[in-house]
Amino acid sequence: MNYQWYPGHMTKARRQMQEDLKLIDLMIELVDARVPAASRNPDIDELGKNKARLILLNKSDLADERGNDAWMEYFKGKGYSVVKVNSRSGAGMKAINSAVQEACKEKIERDRKRGILNRPVRAMVVGIPNVGKSTFINAYAGRACAKTGNKPGVTKGKQWIRLSKQLELLDTPGILWPKFEDQQVGLHLAMIGSINDEILNVEELALSVIDYLTAEYPGTLEKRFGFEGVTDRVEILGEIARVRGCLKKGNELDYEKAARLLMDDFRSGKLGRITLEKPE
Template identity: 70%
Template sequence: MHFQWYPGHMTKAKRMMQENIKLIDLVIELVDARVPLSSRNPDIDELGKNKSRLIVLNKADLADEKKNDLWYEHFTSQGFMVVSVNSKKGSGIKMVEQGIQNACKEKMEKDRKRGILNRPVRAMVVGIPNVGKSTFINALAKKSVTKTGNKPGVTKGKQWIRLNKNVELLDTPGILWPKFEDQQVGLDLAFIGSIKDEILQTEELAYHLIDFITANYSGVLAKKYEIKEEGKSYEILEQIAVNRHALLRGNELDIRKAAMLLLDDFRNGRLGRITLEVPEVV
């Protein structure tokens, strides 16, 4: 499966970020806790250099708890402030507020020495499509201030959001980079739904996911679908089709429907807490 996907609106979004970065004190980067490295946009390190940084491991409730701890240690060791959150339920959001203050302590101290008091921290919220930025911002603002949707590309333009007298947020559309040098990154992003399903080969994606889960989370598929985790990935997907009554006319198995059911169960946490990548031990 080969990925190369960079719609025109993402070029525009990147240009918008470049234009607005000078207004910003802090870059808040959302990543998906299930694929923290694959869901980071390398452009953001370049765009955000010389700015305070906060990495938010979003959807942490869907990720393996022990792996969340490993990623926290990994990013902290690189000098980032790091917070794990579940934006849908609001857990971890208070830690984000504290993280913003900690990340901008130096800036606030400089302002104080120059006699500038009560100037709000201006933060830019960035992240790839479908990482949950709008849900995160609404949770942080404690009200609905942005559109949300379980599809990439819901946020279309920039908007300033005043959280309180201390913090103003600049929301930006999700951006991906021009091409995936590592095709595994493309796979990981396809698994979590950051690449539109319409451009993917769903069955092939499901086979890759089955291979990963049976190798790393043995027994999960057997328990969920009451099947045997035996044979090739296509045979396991056929068993899932039988279990979920995914049938075409004439009782032929609907493999594409079974693949979509599997991906949907993974994306929504119905297979349990699964993390697709771990930090490299240096």
């Protein structure tokens, strides 16, 4: 299956981000903890090379803990500050303020030497679509998204949201699409639901998930669906259909329905905590 993305506004988004970068101290990049490589846009490193960087491993509750730790080490090795978060539950949010201070300590020190104290760090949240930016901003800011109004030297109309005493967010967050030169990137994004299922062959996708789980998380499917002794990928999908009563007329197994059920269980964490990518 060929996985494709349709980046209709990518050039515009990139240009907007380049403009906005002049106004900020820190780039906060959200990635999906299950696919930290596939859920990044390679342009972000180029765009943010002169800025302090904080990576948030979002949805870390759905990824396995060993994977989270390995990716944290990997990103720290690249010089980024990293925090594991779950924007929906609020887990990890308390660690962000200190991570922001750590990421921006050179800027804060420069300000201090110039007699500027307690100026909030100005940040931009970036990330590919569906990685959880809005959920994160809302969770972190709480309901009171206090807009602090236009700042001197800031283009008219740009608004800043005060997230805390230490952090203000530019409310034009960057959205960039990943490049799909590597089909594995597309496959991984399809697996976690970042690509519309309507344009995918969901049975083929489910078989890819079965292949991965059988190799990397043996026993997961047997435990969840209560079958044993089946190793063929298509037969496993058939077992899921049989166990869950996914039947067509004439008691024929409904593989497509079983595939959708498996994908829902996989994406919602009902199969357990699963990481699809390991650091290089």
